[in-house]
Amino acid sequence: MRVASIRPAIAGFLAFSGSFLAELDAQIPVESLKQLRVLEGQVMDVVEAALPATISLFSEKSESSGSGVIISRDGLILTAGHVVEGLEDITVVFPDGKQARADVLGANLSKDSAMAKLQKPGPWPFVEMGDSKSVAVGDFVVALGHAGGYDPLRTPPVRFGRVVGINPLGFIGTDCTLIGGDSGGPLFDMEGKLIGIHSSIGASLMSNNHTGVNNFKADWVRLEKGDTWGKLTMNPLKNPDRPVIGFDVSGAVLGGVRLGKVFADSPAAVAGMRTGDVLKAIDGKSVSSLRELQGILAEREPGDEVELTFSHRGEPRTRKLKLARLADVVPNQQ
Amino acid sequence: MTKSTMKFSITILGVSLVAFPLASAQIADLPSKDRAKLNDQAGQLFEALVPAIAKVSHGMVEVRVWRKRVGFGTVVEVEKVLAKWSEVRRDVRSLTCRSGDGTMLPATVVGIYRDADLAVLKVKGLQAKPLALNHENTLKLGSFLALARPDSEAAAMGVVSVLPRNLRETDRAFLGILMDLEFAGPGVKIRQVRPDTGAEVSGLMGGDVILKVKDRPVNGSFELSAFLQRLKPGEKITISYRRGKVKKETEVELGGRPVSSRIPYSRMERMNNMGGHRYSDVKEGFRDVIQSDMQIDPEDCGAPVVDLQGRLVGIAVARAGRIKTFIIPTVSIRNLLTSEPAKLRVGELAGRAQPVEREANNDPEGPFDVMRRKMEEMQRLMQEIEEMEK
Numbered sequence: 001m002r003v004a005s006i007r008p009a010i011a012g013f014l015a016f017s018g019s020f021l022a023e024l025d026a027q028i029p030v031e032s033l034k035q036l037r038v039l040e041g042q043v044m045d046v047v048e049a050a051l052p053a054t055i056s057l058f059s060e061k062s063e064s065s066g067s068g069v070i071i072s073r074d075g076l077i078l079t080a081g082h083v084v085e086g087l088e089d090i091t092v093v094f095p096d097g098k099q100a101r102a103d104v105l106g107a108n109l110s111k112d113s114a115m116a117k118l119q120k121p122g123p124w125p126f127v128e129m130g131d132s133k134s135v136a137v138g139d140f141v142v143a144l145g146h147a148g149g150y151d152p153l154r155t156p157p158v159r160f161g162r163v164v165g166i167n168p169l170g171f172i173g174t175d176c177t178l179i180g181g182d183s184g185g186p187l188f189d190m191e192g193k194l195i196g197i198h199s200s201i202g203a204s205l206m207s208n209n210h211t212g213v214n215n216f217k218a219d220w221v222r223l224e225k226g227d228t229w230g231k232l233t234m235n236p237l238k239n240p241d242r243p244v245i246g247f248d249v250s251g252a253v254l255g256g257v258r259l260g261k262v263f264a265d266s267p268a269a270v271a272g273m274r275t276g277d278v279l280k281a282i283d284g285k286s287v288s289s290l291r292e293l294q295g296i297l298a299e300r301e302p303g304d305e306v307e308l309t310f311s312h313r314g315e316p317r318t319r320k321l322k323l324a325r326l327a328d329v330v331p332n333q334q
Numbered sequence: 335m336t337k338s339t340m341k342f343s344i345t346i347l348g349v350s351l352v353a354f355p356l357a358s359a360q361i362a363d364l365p366s367k368d369r370a371k372l373n374d375q376a377g378q379l380f381e382a383l384v385p386a387i388a389k390v391s392h393g394m395v396e397v398r399v400w401r402k403r404v405g406f407g408t409v410v411e412v413e414k415v416l417a418k419w420s421e422v423r424r425d426v427r428s429l430t431c432r433s434g435d436g437t438m439l440p441a442t443v444v445g446i447y448r449d450a451d452l453a454v455l456k457v458k459g460l461q462a463k464p465l466a467l468n469h470e471n472t473l474k475l476g477s478f479l480a481l482a483r484p485d486s487e488a489a490a491m492g493v494v495s496v497l498p499r500n501l502r503e504t505d506r507a508f509l510g511i512l513m514d515l516e517f518a519g520p521g522v523k524i525r526q527v528r529p530d531t532g533a534e535v536s537g538l539m540g541g542d543v544i545l546k547v548k549d550r551p552v553n554g555s556f557e558l559s560a561f562l563q564r565l566k567p568g569e570k571i572t573i574s575y576r577r578g579k580v581k582k583e584t585e586v587e588l589g590g591r592p593v594s595s596r597i598p599y600s601r602m603e604r605m606n607n608m609g610g611h612r613y614s615d616v617k618e619g620f621r622d623v624i625q626s627d628m629q630i631d632p633e634d635c636g637a638p639v640v641d642l643q644g645r646l647v648g649i650a651v652a653r654a655g656r657i658k659t660f661i662i663p664t665v666s667i668r669n670l671l672t673s674e675p676a677k678l679r680v681g682e683l684a685g686r687a688q689p690v691e692r693e694a695n696n697d698p699e700g701p702f703d704v705m706r707r708k709m710e711e712m713q714r715l716m717q718e719i720e721e722m723e724k
Contacts, residue, residue, distance in 0.1 A: 029375075029378060030375075030379055030382060031381070031382055032382050033382055033383070033385055033386060033642055036379070036382050036383070036478060036642055037478075037642050039478075040476070040477060040478040040642060043476040043478070043493060044474050044475065044477065046476070047474075047475045047476040048474075048475070051475070056556075058556070060515045060516050063515070091554065091556065093556040093557075093560075096560075097557055097560025097561060098553070098557060099553045099554040099555075099556045100553075137368040137371060137372065138368075138371050138372060138375050142476070147657055148602060150556060150560075152556075152559060152560030152561075152563045152564065153499055153500075153506075153563055153564070154497075154499055154625070155475065155496060155497070157495035157496050157625060157627070157657060157658065158475050158476050158493055158494065158495045158496075158627070159495060159657065160476070160478075160492070160493040160627065161627075162372065162375070164368070164372060165368070176627070177627060177629070177656050177657040178657065179605050179655065179656050179657050180602050180605050181602075182657075201605065201608070201656075202608075203608045203610075205611065205629055205656065
């Protein structure tokens, strides 16, 4: 089943950059019972440390529940955007049954990320933040969450698995099976550091999606301040608010990506970019694949100014332009 | 974790919360290089488990109805095998057990532990040595578990997701109040008192605000229900409460939770059934089970589960949902075997694919309800697929 015409191109590029990543990452193979026991010990340690900070979030208003995780002594909570959408405050329930209140802060719905803060100053149990950018396919991970909502007769179920995919918009796919109520719950690396927040599932047991913690880091100030923006979408690449330059990519070439169709009146067209040009860098960051291009754009917003380096008929050019919204450039996308 | 890495599905049906809208990220098709890497890695993990599995695989059999495997069996005494009752009851007259060396032997059901959904099979001439049932509950959250196959391979691997617990609702304490969820506190406001419950007998009324239970202050409704659910029916507790401005105290004898009316076919169930995964017919209401994230098929039930030392830690008894498999711990099996199993009822002997029913868990849905539900489900899936392809 295909979702959008853009997809085959991405898949191709994932394969290309995947081989590059594989050489960088040093995963220790697990080939014997002894090594398995070491891994088991790590999993148990991660769970022990993270469990007290893995909370259930419940809204009396909507009578629905999700999960969250505390990341600071004074009670800052990370959760999924759709868990707190439209709410001002929520009930927090700890695995031991203790109950508290939290204020909802900001949310970036496009990244399904949100923040909340416990009303009392603490000290609260908390976990350490990790880095979702250094995650690679095959990394072992642990997921926690109050699956099915808070249940006083059990602690949030532990799930162990591996990273099975990384998407350019900062989401991580794993085979840690998730279900309703897990949303907003934490995903950890083997050092017990938080690398993602549960977002959604697909039909396959391998299809469990988490928004990376770097998505939170990129928006930290706005989230803390209480801004809510963006849009929840099935397919983030079709999100009408996604920032775009205004062209399709026809393929990767040495030192850049070649432009396919350039959309009329888009920032790209206005800056003089044409089909066949090769985009080499954005703000000095080199672009060698569609994936890298999407990764760079994912950290920006429509309206942001960027400097593009590209070659037009073999001739190098540098232009500044403002990123547009996808819906303004390609109105029929929806 | 399963051994084979399926083609990564891009069918993201963004489902997250019981009442929230769709949200989703989407991961592109898994590149072949990554898929190969994941497969190699899984292969290594499962290979590493073989020495642990080898310690129990001699003590298990395949259980077949006619020629079809309906489950596995764990050898617990000489010529005695435990298998999942709701699977073997499909036809108890045509049961056979196949051991690892390929020997096929007829088996008869000599007793049933109905609460555990386990049948005791007598297998005359079975050479397999019974497995030692001496493991105590030393498992921790995150302990690794593996499901054995007769050929010494691991059928599945997972971790302890939740420590052993009782899933029977009727074994839980029940006060008999409906709580006012919107009451801001302090304490928990009673919206309504249910008739014929401990709460009614004690004189509690709607509008009362519970302040303390057993001398412990109560912060909110979750805290109160968490506290109550850990108590036993029959226990007497003191409750301090406020009626208007008057503070009062009463003693309440807790009852057992009534069998709740069937929850409507919920969003949760839909999430479980996404992708057509199969679950055991009898999957709830066990008295003592470990919850694991290991992914098994319904016909893997009855197989022994080991830890990394190769010790028998339990018997897989149900594939219960997208995230869970239930395992009856060895300690529980040992206790079970000291009691006399129930005998087969006349109707159960007659055999041939009777609908699976369970005393405590009767499903009021008729075949037409089931069919309608499945059609609705199919329609819904088709809609979601169409929406995605737009």
